[in-house]
Amino acid sequence: MSELVRFGVSIDNSLLDKFDELIGRKGYKNRSEAIRDLIRDHMVEQEWEADAETVGTFTMVYDHHTRDLSSRLTHLQHSFTGEICSVLHVHLDHNNCLEVLVLKGKAQLLQTLADKLVSVRGVKHGKLTMTTTGEAMPAGQGDHSHGHSADGRNHHGHSHD
Incomplete structure (x- = not known):
């Protein structure tokens, strides 16, 4: 260090x-x-x-009753299987769903995916949030701490004590 x-x-x-x-x-x-x-x-x-390798999330809310929306979103997501690590789907109410996509790839490609998703008719709101993979980032110093459990698993707590 x-x-x-x-x-x-x-x-x-x-x-x-x-x-x-x-x-x-x-x-x-x-x-x-x-x-x-x-x-x-x-x-x-x-x-x-x-345009470095980056990670992020794309969060969107959409009306699942919109005609062909689910199939259009699925088709689009299948076009980016190399960049989509995971998808969380939540039924918010009778009409609205929330999806959170965990992404990894070149920054411009992730932005392209986000732009395509948010422009689909029926998507009410979408937001891309990107961060670093951490590989090029120097380790923190001082009081900034990341706790890891004794079992070696990444139960990640974050504090600024």
């Missing part, structure tokens, strides 16, 4: 006050971890722009 480095940042006082309010609301213990997370977020966005 690399050594932590301290550095100074010049910042407008009113911007710093707003930043302190933000990190307080989010539950950060200190500015350092908040700044590290901002840097990581920027690095992840750069991965997407570079």
